[in-house]
Amino acid sequence: MSRKKADLVFSIFIVLMLVWMVWDGRGWELKARLFPWTIGLPAIALALLQLGLAVRGVLKPEPQAEGGGAAAQPSRPIALEAAEAVPRSSGEAIVAAAVESAFGAGSAAAEEEELPAAMVRQRTLHMSVWILVFCLGVAVLGFKIGAALLSLAFMRFAAHEKWKLALAISLATYFFFYFVFDYSLNVPFPNGWLADWLGLDALDSYIMNPIVNALRG
Template sequence: MNRVLSLRFLFALAVALVGAYALYASLEWPFRTALFPRLIGIPLLALSLLEMLLSLVSAEKEREGHAVDFEMTTDVAPPLARRRTLAILSWIVGFLAFILVFGFPIAVPLFVFLYLKLVGKEGWVLTLSLTLVSWLTMEGLFNRLLHLPFPEGWIFALWS
């Protein structure tokens, strides 16, 4: 049961679904449009089903399956790690929400301020000066100098 719900199994399942969708979508395309998505979709579906199966039946050998890539830390106790992961992921999604609601120029210093104060529990001097730095970079460099088109936050749309 545990293995069925393991992340590895679910991820392989998700990738298999992507492969299946690619094949399905290619059904209504002209041949040349569809050829490559099919050439990719078929092995993708097959290999991810294999990966799914493998994560079901066999426990991994000790030395197998190490990717040439970094691995998440294992120094932190799992419950604490889970709590912290959840916290940081909500902060990241929260940043996006800030950007949507307030627009970039306000969201950035606001986020920096809140994160430093709530998570870092930093002192006022450090918090405020770093918030100012982030505001200056945002406003001076990206807004004034580069004139990036930042969409207005939703609350300003409510205003008018």
């Protein structure tokens, strides 16, 4: 789906959401309905306008296809836009020249963005999945041990770091969560679904509790 079509779908979603939110409030007493309708009704009008713009965006034939359709490149357009916003002055030409040399072709800022679109897409997907895995892992294994094991897995399998380094950083992550959040701030971490299912305490407590108790004497 092209970006414009996706934008259209999203605009439809916004319209539907706002309409539903306003409609849902029809039976409420005025106190509860006042604010949703004050905001919601004008918002629906605006959302319809946006929907119209999005439809026009899809229907209008594109002048020329954007080369490669690389991901949004914030630095250059913003820099140039901002430079245009600079008040007209005698130094204007100098500012424009400086912006060109700093953000134009071949500059460090421009080189930052030279990634093929397919790679950007693949890596975005890759990382998104990893974030979901982290989230699920923490829920299943518990926060501290989940953090350690998943960090290890990520550094080893996604980033191909060396075992030793990966292990050291995961251990550091574990101890950071243990001492800062669990021990000092008393954050009540859930034990994790796995431990709950097995009817156990947090999995790492069986190792850490004796050690901490021994250290305390």
